[in-house]
Amino acid sequence: MDYQDFFASALDRLKEERRYRVFADIERQAGRFPTAIWHSPKGSRDITVWCSNDYLGMGQNKGVMRAMVETAWRVGTGAGGTRNISGNSHPLVELEAELADLHGKEAGLVFTSGYVSNQTGIATIAKLIPNCLILSDALNHNSMIEGVRQSCCEKAIFRHNDLAHLEELLQAADERPKLIVFESIYSMDGDISPIHAICDLAERYNAMTYLDEVHAVGMYGPRGGGIAEREGAMHRIDVIEGTLGKAFGVMGGYITASRSVIDAVRSFAPGFIFTTALPPAVAAAATASVRHLKTSSDERAKQHYQVNRTKAALVNAGLPVLETSTHIVPIMVGDAEACKAASDRLLEQHGIYIQPINYPTVPRGTERLRITPTPFHSEAHIAALASALVEVWTTLKLPLDPKAAAA
Numbered sequence: 001m002d003y004q005d006f007f008a009s010a011l012d013r014l015k016e017e018r019r020y021r022v023f024a025d026i027e028r029q030a031g032r033f034p035t036a037i038w039h040s041p042k043g044s045r046d047i048t049v050w051c052s053n054d055y056l057g058m059g060q061n062k063g064v065m066r067a068m069v070e071t072a073w074r075v076g077t078g079a080g081g082t083r084n085i086s087g088n089s090h091p092l093v094e095l096e097a098e099l100a101d102l103h104g105k106e107a108g109l110v111f112t113s114g115y116v117s118n119q120t121g122i123a124t125i126a127k128l129i130p131n132c133l134i135l136s137d138a139l140n141h142n143s144m145i146e147g148v149r150q151s152c153c154e155k156a157i158f159r160h161n162d163l164a165h166l167e168e169l170l171q172a173a174d175e176r177p178k179l180i181v182f183e184s185i186y187s188m189d190g191d192i193s194p195i196h197a198i199c200d201l202a203e204r205y206n207a208m209t210y211l212d213e214v215h216a217v218g219m220y221g222p223r224g225g226g227i228a229e230r231e232g233a234m235h236r237i238d239v240i241e242g243t244l245g246k247a248f249g250v251m252g253g254y255i256t257a258s259r260s261v262i263d264a265v266r267s268f269a270p271g272f273i274f275t276t277a278l279p280p281a282v283a284a285a286a287t288a289s290v291r292h293l294k295t296s297s298d299e300r301a302k303q304h305y306q307v308n309r310t311k312a313a314l315v316n317a318g319l320p321v322l323e324t325s326t327h328i329v330p331i332m333v334g335d336a337e338a339c340k341a342a343s344d345r346l347l348e349q350h351g352i353y354i355q356p357i358n359y360p361t362v363p364r365g366t367e368r369l370r371i372t373p374t375p376f377h378s379e380a381h382i383a384a385l386a387s388a389l390v391e392v393w394t395t396l397k398l399p400l401d402p403k404a405a406a407a
């Protein structure tokens, strides 16, 4: 038996289905974002990044970088083990207090990523509720799906953002304990869930709520608490989950909730108990970022402004922009090969990096380029993006809106 053959043929299948992923070799440069260096097979060159989830450019914020470097010099690099072994590092204690305050909750708990916080957080919470039924939005992120799966609880999937379907499932569940898990911003279509209406249903049918705000924290709400903060709904949600790796520009994930829920997850969640804690320097950088965005709305205002400028420029150029009310700007392609070809040509010919989004991240036939304008994208960047996309669309014979393109 040749074990290597199994791996080679698995990769061949992926390539046949046009799902094989190639990662560009990119070196970010503090102080120059969204410019980065692409180490291409033909040598190194400057490129403009248009798809980073460092949505506000906080990864190069001087206060955030200083907090990370100074803490590393003061206390060293690693956490020294799991919290069971090493205790809580003081920067983590400060970060958790900051996050609880951000979401108006009694307590917070930090994990090594947003993925882990969903996976182990949902699984642990649902497992502790006897006979729990999990109601999960059909478009929830893989980390939430894995959390539901690992809980071993029964699940019911409601159609995406479909309140009538959710109510039908809640009704059918009768008196049974229920947990509704959903996101505030769905990251591929950039749409927003009806948080208040879901909370109304949760209250009517006595269900607990778990909200993923990964693509909203830092960017929405007066203090960056997310869509639930913007809509005055934070107090109605039982568990709010977020990441420190996107708009906060660092790394790590967290949940915030009542003291008893947090203490229970801390005490029972394998993905918390059995893994080395986030390094203190990373925690200190995250704290600096969260604190900064609680009081500064500059980055949010500039991001929203540049998002609107980008959307307008691309629509005016006749490009198939999916309409969203968020900072996520999908350009629809609808074919895996064309999507990859568009991404390659943008990078090679125009020095613009936007990775292709193909199945299984999005359904087949809805392949797209997902653009995320930041406060650091200038008018010149936007103009260059629009003309590069038009050149690529024309060369690859992808459809442009002729009316808009002629105007």
Ligand code: PLP
Binding pocket: 113, 114, 115, 116, 118, 141, 143, 183, 187, 212, 214, 215, 243, 244, 245, 246, 252, 253
């Ligand atoms: N939740 C959602 C909705 C996400 O899109 C992602 C990652 O993209 C995560 C959770 C995981 O967060 P992290 O990147 O911090 O692991």
